[in-house]
Amino acid sequence: MPGQRSLCLQVISLYKRSIMKMRYLISCVKILIVVLVLTLFLKFCIERSAFTQLSSNRNLNRPSYGQKGLSDKASLLTPVVRKERCIWEPPPKRNVIPKIKLDPTKFLYPGIRSGPNNQMRQLLKIVHVAILLNRTLVVPNFYSHFSVGQQIVQPYQRVDVDRICGLVSCVTLETFQKVCNGTFHNVFLQKQNFPGNFYITTAKDTGLAIRWPWDKTTNKVKSTSGLTVERIFPNKQLSLTEIKEYFNVPKPCALYPGHADDMSFFYLKPSLPLPDMVEDISKLQEDDLKFAIMEAVGALPQVIDDIALAYSQKVFKGDYVGVHWRYDDSDWARHCTVFKDPTCKNFKRISGKHIATAIHNDLQKSMTKFTQGINIYIAAPPSMLTFAQSIVTELKRLNSTFHIASQTLKEFVTDKIDSCFKKNNWHFGDTLSLIEMALMQRSEYFYYSKSSTWSKNCQQRRWFVPQNGKLAVMKYEASIFDLSEAVLMSGS
Numbered sequence: 358m359p360g361q362r363s364l365c366l367q368v369i370s371l372y373k374r375s376i377m378k379m380r381y382l383i384s385c386v387k388i389l390i391v392v393l394v395l396t397l398f399l400k401f402c403i404e405r406s407a408f409t410q411l412s413s414n415r416n417l418n419r420p421s422y423g424q425k426g427l428s429d430k431a432s433l434l435t436p437v438v439r440k441e442r443c444i445w446e447p448p449p450k451r452n453v454i455p456k457i458k459l460d461p462t463k464f465l466y467p468g469i470r471s472g473p474n475n476q477m478r479q480l481l482k483i484v485h486v487a488i489l490l491n492r493t494l495v496v497p498n499f500y501s502h503f504s505v506g507q508q509i510v511q512p513y514q515r516v517d518v519d520r521i522c523g524l525v526s527c528v529t530l531e532t533f534q535k536v537c538n539g540t541f542h543n544v545f546l547q548k549q550n551f552p553g554n555f556y557i558t559t560a561k562d563t564g565l566a567i568r569w570p571w572d573k574t575t576n577k578v579k580s581t582s583g584l585t586v587e588r589i590f591p592n593k594q595l596s597l598t599e600i601k602e603y604f605n606v607p608k609p610c611a612l613y614p615g616h617a618d619d620m621s622f623f624y625l626k627p628s629l630p631l632p633d634m635v636e637d638i639s640k641l642q643e644d645d646l647k648f649a650i651m652e653a654v655g656a657l658p659q660v661i662d663d664i665a666l667a668y669s670q671k672v673f674k675g676d677y678v679g680v681h682w683r684y685d686d687s688d689w690a691r692h693c694t695v696f697k698d699p700t701c702k703n704f705k706r707i708s709g710k711h712i713a714t715a716i717h718n719d720l721q722k723s724m725t726k727f728t729q730g731i732n733i734y735i736a737a738p739p740s741m742l743t744f745a746q747s748i749v750t751e752l753k754r755l756n757s758t759f760h761i762a763s764q765t766l767k768e769f770v771t772d773k774i775d776s777c778f779k780k781n782n783w784h785f786g787d788t789l790s791l792i793e794m795a796l797m798q799r800s801e802y803f804y805y806s807k808s809s810t811w812s813k814n815c816q817q818r819r820w821f822v823p824q825n826g827k828l829a830v831m832k833y834e835a836s837i838f839d840l841s842e843a844v845l846m847s848g849s
């Protein structure tokens with residue numbers, strides 16, 4: 358029957374179409390499976406090559422972070438998380454070759470003390486002494502200032518270790534501990550004696566024993582048993598030639614405490630750069646050597662410079678004037694009771710208004726130089742924050758083109774603090790102070806605080822900011838204290 362036939366034909370064609378659709382679907386699934394397998398295979402190959410690269414990079418001066426006890430094969434199977442190096446990590450180890458090679462079997466540890474900036478002044482002298490005595494320098498621990506909470510500061514958090522070790526042969530404290538078998542052999546003194554507390558903390562912080570007290574006549578440790586630790590105590594200030602004579606001893610592990618009067622680097626003018634390899638230090642001019650020491654020892658850690666630059670670019674977008682007001686009641690005022698500093702006569706009478714007027718008056722002559730208005734950064738110890746704010750208020754009142762950053766450095770740095778900062782035990786107050794120093798170093802004009810080593814170290818570093826491709830060109834500086842005192846005296 359025709360009706361039944363056409364129904365049959367329709368069913369057959371439907372059946373054929375669904376078979377074709379099924380085949381189409383099956384081939385799609387097949388293609389999908391092939392693509393999936395290929396992707397997995399490719400991923401496996403890429404990961405394999407990353408692992409291979411990683412394992413071949415191992416031991417190339419990198420610390421190994423792998424779990425102890427894992428076989429090589431097992432460590433290959435440990436998942437690897439690749440991440441950017443955190444800015445607060447210790448810089449990667451580099452193999453630097455020193456310009457001045459020192460005896461690798463004899464060492465000098467700088468026992469530096471007092472405020473961070475005094476530590477820096479002492480270190481300058483001790484690096485010089487290490488060169489004169491031909492002893493490898495041990496890169497020492499530093500300390501933060503008691504006013505912001507004292508703690509040990511790792512060398513890379515205070516100085517550019519590679520710069521120092523690029524000038525003189527150096528070792529880490531860990532190496533020193535090992536080669537000295539856990540003890541100092543000599544202590545080099547001049548006219549200053551150091552209290553027992555100095556030796557106790559130095560021994561504790563370095564992990565090396567110092568046996569004392571010494572017998573006054575022999576300068577050897579009173580006790581007869583154990584290793585001899587000898588102090589050399591001429592009881593007078595030594596010249597450089599005398600330092601070479603008095604401290605010329607054979608034992609390898611010496612401590613040189615930072616002396617309060619080691620200030621011979623203060624008024625040094627730039628001189629010739631050292632050659633890449635110094636064959637004979639006796640042929641060098643003393644000032645050339647000292648200037649090279651100032652450049653290397655004074656260099657700030659890269660991360661500090663980077664943050665200072667990022668901040669100034671963000672808030673100023675151009676040149677700025679730096680002001681340091683150091684004279685706080687809580688710490689600096691000790692200069693008045695202890696040192697009878699002449700600055701003390703008027704420092705409490707100077708107000709934010711006097712300082713702002715002094716800056717305003719002094720900048721009058723430079724108005725044409727700063728065509729886009731004048732950016733000003735005021736640095737001061739944390740205890741002087743309100744006082745510094747009063748300078749800012751007065752500055753804005755005196756001249757509306759003065760621009761003071763809307764975001765404080767503290768806010769800017771706080772934003773950059775992460776788990777890595779905390780893990781590496783960076784000290785916030787110490788770091789902030791260093792970044793402010795880097796800002797002063799880079800400022801176009803610098804109004805410094807006389808009688809402050811903080812300011813003095815900024816002045817020293819300003820020699821080493823390249824200007825028009827040249828190093829050692831001193832930019833404008835003036836004593837903010839003297840200018841403000843003059844305003845106070847004039848009664849304006």
Ligand SMILES: Nc1nc2c(ncn2[C@@H]2O[C@H](COP(=O)(O)OP(=O)(O)OP(=O)(O)O)[C@@H](O)[C@H]2O)c(=O)[nH]1
Binds near residue numbers: 682738
């Ligand atoms: N953030 C910040 N901290 C400062 C500033 N000035 C001083 N300080 C703090 O005060 C400490 C004092 O520094 P010192 O290293 O003793 O230097 P100094 O007191 O200027 O020098 P001396 O008078 O020779 O002791 C620094 O380490 C900082 O912690 C500043 O402008 N900004």
Ligand SMILES: [Mg+2]
Binds near residue numbers: 472
């Ligand atoms: Mg101080």
